[in-house]
Amino acid sequence: MRFLVTGAGGLIGANLALSLESRGHEVHALDHFDVGRRENLADFRGVIHTGDIRNFQYDGLGRLDGIFHQAAITDTTVMDEELMMSVNVGAFIKILEFAQRTGCPKVVYASSAATYGKGAPPNQEDQPPRPANIYGVSKAEMEKAARAFTSAHPGVRAVGLRYFNVYGPLEFHKKAAASMVYQLYRQMADGKNPRIFKWGDQYRDFIYVKDVVEANWKAFEFPGGGVFNVGTGKGTSFNQVIAILNKALGTQRGTDYFDNPYGFYQDATRADTVQGENVLGWKVNYFPETGIPDYVAWLRSKEKTPISR
Ligand SMILES: NC(=O)c1ccc[n+]([C@@H]2O[C@H](COP(=O)([O-])OP(=O)(O)OC[C@H]3O[C@@H](n4cnc5c(N)ncnc54)[C@H](O)[C@@H]3O)[C@@H](O)[C@H]2O)c1
Numbered sequence: 001m002r003f004l005v006t007g008a009g010g011l012i013g014a015n016l017a018l019s020l021e022s023r024g025h026e027v028h029a030l031d032h033f034d035v036g037r038r039e040n041l042a043d044f045r046g047v048i049h050t051g052d053i054r055n056f057q058y059d060g061l062g063r064l065d066g067i068f069h070q071a072a073i074t075d076t077t078v079m080d081e082e083l084m085m086s087v088n089v090g091a092f093i094k095i096l097e098f099a100q101r102t103g104c105p106k107v108v109y110a111s112s113a114a115t116y117g118k119g120a121p122p123n124q125e126d127q128p129p130r131p132a133n134i135y136g137v138s139k140a141e142m143e144k145a146a147r148a149f150t151s152a153h154p155g156v157r158a159v160g161l162r163y164f165n166v167y168g169p170l171e172f173h174k175k176a177a178a179s180m181v182y183q184l185y186r187q188m189a190d191g192k193n194p195r196i197f198k199w200g201d202q203y204r205d206f207i208y209v210k211d212v213v214e215a216n217w218k219a220f221e222f223p224g225g226g227v228f229n230v231g232t233g234k235g236t237s238f239n240q241v242i243a244i245l246n247k248a249l250g251t252q253r254g255t256d257y258f259d260n261p262y263g264f265y266q267d268a269t270r271a272d273t274v275q276g277e278n279v280l281g282w283k284v285n286y287f288p289e290t291g292i293p294d295y296v297a298w299l300r301s302k303e304k305t306p307i308s309r
Contacts, residue, residue: 002026002064006053006095007071009036011171012110012163012212014044016068019213021046028061031071040170053091058098066220069095069109075177076114076135088138089145096149099156108219109146111160111227112139113205113269121205121235121270125162125227132264143227150225159219159280161212164231164271168209168291169298181206181241181292185299188245191308193253196238197260202267203235208291211284218282228280231271236288244288248296249307 003020007013008029013036017029027046030053041048049056053071072088092109099107114136116123129140139162146158167179174182184194207230215230236244242255276282286294 001066002028002062003066003068004028004030004061004064005068005070006030007036007069007110008048009033009038009040009173010070010074011168011174012166012209013068013070014040014170015168015209016070016213016216017041017044017046019217020068030056035074035173037173040173053095054086058095059102063102064099064104066106066108067095067099067104068216068220069107072110072138073135074174076133079134081134084134084138085141088135089141092142093145093149096146096156096158100149100153103155105155105157106220107146107156107158108216109142109158109160111143111162112136113162113164113229113231113271115140115143115162116269117266121268122233122272123229123270124272125229125275132266146225157223157225159222159225160227161215161219161230162227162271163212164205164207164229164269166207166209166212168295170209179206180204180238181245181288181295184238184241185245185296188242188249188251188253189299189303189307193256194242194245195256195258196242197265198257200239200242200255200257201237202265203237203270204268205231205234205270206236206241206288206291207231207284208286208295210291211286214285215276215280215282218280222280226279228276228282229271229273230276230282231269231273232284232287233271233273234287235268235270241288241292244292245296248293251307251309
């Protein structure tokens, strides 16, 4: 089959493009590579298109069997609302229109747990959106746009995936926006005590990128449309992440706690996974206890410097 992956230089897009290719499909990768990296696609043999999702000439791709739309402004601290909306929402509508024009039946797109924002966990798909930042608003707007578009054009089915906290290989380029798992790993591998807000009992639903890739595939295979959570269904505290990392690295680092400077801080995220399991048939394979060690093994294979003791 023929697929387009947008944001293919990024964490999720690169893992997805590589996985689709390994399943024998023709994959077109699109990214402007301002954030994501070409190095993430070093092993990719498909077609790489360098361009901006806002003005890319999609029709040149011809008819596709599916589009996996991952490109977005992913930095949640960006305050430029106009820019956020034009990249995250405006370009998405162009992609839906392209799908409709060329007979592409399926668009799987990245939404986010940020749509829940201040909503209490466990977060269920039918919970009203309560985004706490512009980024979260843009993702809720994407979902609205998808609903409106697909009800006007039922030939296109769209599945939105509300990813929770994704971690895994190929996220070096994200720097300060990289996963908490990577940030803590980095400090610990470099010989420092990990630094977290007091008292480390805030928790997140950490989901491994390999599971995210699988969820995208299930969403493609699913004949309908809708919005689904992509999380483990389990909250893992920052203290627990540090304990798992200590075990995986063979270290015994203590933890440095400091005051949280933020007025609003999401203390907890956790997905309800019932819809994903029952409707998409997607089930998580890696809880942090196995996903983090798998990721650490990958990181260690890439880094030459020994762990500072
Ligand atoms: N990583 C997470 O924890 C997480 C959680 C929820 C949702 N998401 C969503 O998943 C998707 C992928 O996230 P990621 O973690 O891989 O982020 P990422 O930043 O690694 O990847 C996004 C990619 O999109 C590209 N991009 C951005 N704007 C573009 C534009 N105008 N034209 C072309 N390319 C552009 C970037 O260069 C980057 O390679 C995003 O839509 C993000 O909002 C991610």
